[in-house]
Amino acid sequence: MVARGLLGQVSVHGDLCAEIRETEAYLPVGDEAAHAVAGQTRRTRILFGPAGHAYVYLNYGMHHLFNVVAEVEGIPGCVLIRAAGPWKGPGRLSRGMGIDLRHYGVDLTQGPLRIERGRNIEEENVLVRPRVGIRRSSELFLRFLIA
Secondary structure (H helix, E strand, O other), rough: HHHHHHHEEEEEOOOOEEEEEEEEOOOOOOOOOOOOHOOOOOOHHHOOOOOOOEEEEEEEOOOEEEEEOOOOOOOOOOEEHHHHHHOOOOHHHHHOOOOOOHHOEEEEOOOOEEEEEEEEEEEEHHHEEEOOOOOOOOOOOOOEEEO
């Protein structure tokens, strides 16, 4: 699962870098909390594109949330980066690293906003928990954290 695999990798934006410490998966099927559950819209179109691109959206009109598209083209799945480096919380992370709507759709394998190889996290150091901050499909154990 991509959400688990992103733990320990490094989010880079310009001169800033931070180890990814917490992620949350959103599935293409059976996940009522996923933005793509209602189909492709202007906001979610990137989720239906190739993996490795940024899905950034404004949450509650004040927090930019940074996600990684995680499925093959045509299948909408993504991973929310919940915490990295010193920033605990997805809104604080985006604000701290200067990630906003300008980064919607960027290729995360190159350019100023990217994910680079970091360290491998052993299974015994990974916690798997239910997602937080949502009402629908909150019982799914799709949140991954470095213990």
